[in-house]
Amino acid sequence: MNVCLAPCPIVFDLDGTLIDSAPDIHACVNHVLGQHGTPLLTLDQVRSFIGGGVDVLWQKIIAAQELQDARKPDYIAAFMSCYQDATQLTRLFPNVTRTLETLADRGHPLGICTNKPLAVTRAILAHFGIAQLFGCVIGGDSVPERKPHPAPLRAALQGLGADPARPKAIYVGDSEFDAACAAAVPVPFLIYTQGYRQTPVEDLPHLAAFDDFADLPAMVEMQAA
Numbered sequence: 153m154n155v156c157l158a159p160c161p162i163v164f165d166l167d168g169t170l171i172d173s174a175p176d177i178h179a180c181v182n183h184v185l186g187q188h189g190t191p192l193l194t195l196d197q198v199r200s201f202i203g204g205g206v207d208v209l210w211q212k213i214i215a216a217q218e219l220q221d222a223r224k225p226d227y228i229a230a231f232m233s234c235y236q237d238a239t240q241l242t243r244l245f246p247n248v249t250r251t252l253e254t255l256a257d258r259g260h261p262l263g264i265c266t267n268k269p270l271a272v273t274r275a276i277l278a279h280f281g282i283a284q285l286f287g288c289v290i291g292g293d294s295v296p297e298r299k300p301h302p303a304p305l306r307a308a309l310q311g312l313g314a315d316p317a318r319p320k321a322i323y324v325g326d327s328e329f330d331a332a333c334a335a336a337v338p339v340p341f342l343i344y345t346q347g348y349r350q351t352p353v354e355d356l357p358h359l360a361a362f363d364d365f366a367d368l369p370a371m372v373e374m375q376a377a
């Protein structure tokens with residue numbers, strides 16, 4: 153399939169795709185729950201709540217723990233003061249940096265489209281020394297809508313110079329939110345299988361799946377062949 157005659161824009165999701173941030177998000181969630189004397193959550197529970205951004209995360213926590221919905225703004229404010237520089241427990245997934253550098257060297261414009269707030273996103277990219285590789289970074293508060301709405305991904309593609317009406321590009325992500333967002337743009341979707349997805353890969357619309365970032369440059373070139 154002639155998806156993308158190289159070079160073409162490649163946009164990446166962040167949490168569960170480039171970075172394993174669930175341990176930091178889990179720590180901040182439990183910090184807030186502990187402050188409020190509420191039972192804590194396991195790492196697996198918190199990981200399963202990631203993907204829709206901070207507001208969706210706390211909607212899911214409030215439902216799981218039967219907390220008062222009216223207190224959500226307080227929980228989110230306390231969470232954000234922990235989350236804004238929460239990098240200590242976060243790791244890049246294997247082979248991410250080398251693959252991003254390879255793709256950038258080959259001339260592909262790279263971008264980020266995440267539901268994570270923009271300031272936290274920028275702090276993480278700087279922490280791992282990869283911020284300069286991305287020509288456009290769209291966070292969960294960069295535009296009014298969040299994934300699975302297509303607007304944030306359209307904004308990222310536009311920021312990389314793609315024609316918004318006929319974007320020749322690739323989106324790389326890990327979750328239901330990303331698959332639906334890519335389908336809505338529409339743009340071909342490559343799914344990283346080691347992230348935070350809750351649905352079997354075969355039930356999500358995608359062009360191809362991969363479980364190691366070392367395989368991504370060859371997959372991109374295959375699409376270009």
Ligand SMILES: O=C(O)COP(=O)(O)O
Binds near residue numbers: 166167201202205
């Ligand atoms: O912050 C989240 O819940 C999700 O972030 P992501 O869009 O990078 O997966």
Ligand SMILES: [Mg+2]
Binds near residue numbers: 168169203347
């Ligand atoms: Mg994700």
